[in-house]
Amino acid sequence: MTKTMLGLVAHPNGDLRLEEVPVPRIGENPYAPHDVLLEVEYCGICGSDIHKWGASAEEKAKVLHTPRKVVQGHEIVAHVVETGADVTRVKPGDRVVCEIVTFYCGHCPACLEGRFNICNTLKPMDGRAHYVTGGGFAKYTVWPEFQLHVLPDTIQSRSAVLMEPxxxxxxxxxxxxxxxxxxxxxxxxxxxxxxxxxxxxxxxxxxxxxxxxxxxxxxxxxxxxxxxxxxxxxxxxxxxxxxxxxxxxxxxxxxxxxxxxxxxxxxxxxxxxxxxxxxxxxxxxxxxxxxxxxxxxxxxxxxxxxxxGEISQIPYDWKTAVHLVGRGDVVLDPLVTHEFPLERWEEGYDLAASSHDCLRVALKP
Ligand SMILES: [Zn+2]
Ligand SMILES: [Zn+2]
Missing domain, CATH: 3.40.50.720 (NAD(P)-binding Rossmann-like Domain)
Incomplete structure (x- = not known):
């Protein structure tokens, strides 16, 4: 495996650039020994990815920028490549989607209610994997095993970028x-x-x-x-x-x-x-x-x-999502209207930000 890959990286000043980044390694990330190395098949461009794209200066001023240089993208569909020492829930080859709230304290009043999405002790940009360890706008990413859901065969990979929304x-x-x-x-x-x-x-x-x-x-x-x-x-x-x-x-x-x-x-x-x-x-x-x-x-x-109000999801919402989409009660395929290779991310961002004939763009690393 190569040691670097192309990733779409957000910088603390708000810049976005496709650049060479290290391939994450099992055992060398905060999720070890429950870490899972994923090969990304598709990653969707969410409204939260493009809010700085074409936004007014006033809007940009209100938006939080990432405090660190990090690969973006959180609507991830991927295959398991390698698993950490203590991983039991997934195995290499499994096709998975990724929850996004990966860091939470587990003992604040919100967490004790199971509302990890609003964990009281974490800053907004410190609770979600794609702002900390990096997301799916790259060939590989790492995720904790507890925040992965194996997809049934009835769900197509490309449409599964919409599992997070x-x-x-x-x-x-x-x-x-x-x-x-x-x-x-x-x-x-x-x-x-x-x-x-x-x-x-x-x-x-x-x-x-x-x-x-x-x-x-x-x-x-x-x-x-x-x-x-x-x-x-x-x-x-x-x-x-x-x-x-x-x-x-x-x-x-x-x-x-x-x-x-x-x-x-x-x-x-x-x-x-x-x-x-x-x-x-x-x-x-x-x-x-x-x-x-x-x-x-x-x-x-x-x-x-x-x-x-509402923000993100709690784990049980994902269980329901896999169930409803898996049996066809919620249909995703027609909503993924466009696809681009990761190298053409700018075209994808422009389209997602401006077109009223576009519902979701999937990027393929
Ligand atoms: Zn999203
Ligand atoms: Zn908490």
């Missing part, structure tokens, strides 16, 4: 919002994440599931959402969202709103279209440092609305 969508819909069969859900924002949220809601029997978008989504993303199971799609630049939701719900409002756009107006809309006693998730724009929006607290008070 699927686990994140399960975190939102089930772990955070406790959506139940028969509940009505409005999902604001028809990106890959929005369509995954919609599919998870449908898979567990929620409905009707309503998906909203803008004019720019009318040619591709909204029809895709409809094709993949949304009961109703609404272009909010053509229809009045508040009136449409009132009509669809007999004037009551939806049980649950999942706000996924990261824009100002949907924050106010979410409080108007949810029913009294309903639940609202504000998740859009989190990766860009969030947004500042005026909130009418009177609506939250008198409607007794539960408002929540």
């Amino acid at each position: 699927t686990a994140g969508s399960i975190h939102s819909v089930l772990s955070r919002m406790n959506v139940r069969a028969g509940e009505s859900v409005a999902i604001l924002g028809p990106g890959a994440r929005g369509i995954l949220l919609m599919q998870v809601c449908k898979a567990i029997g929620a409905g009707p599931v309503i998906m909203t978008g803008l004019d720019r989504d009318a040619s591709f993303r909204l029809p895709m959402a409809k094709k993949m199971g949304a009961d109703v799609v609404i272009n909010v630049e053509k229809e009045n969202l508040r009136e449409s939701i009132a009509e669809l719900t007999g004037g009551i409002g939806v049980d649950v709103v999942l706000e996924n756009t990261g824009s100002v107006e949907p924050i106010a809309e979410s409080l108007d279209i949810v029913r009294k006693g309903g639940r609202v998730l504000w998740a859009g724009g989190g990766i860009r440092g969030g947004i500042t929006a005026p909130v009418d607290t009177h609506k939250i008070i008198v409607k007794e609305i539960d408002v929540k």
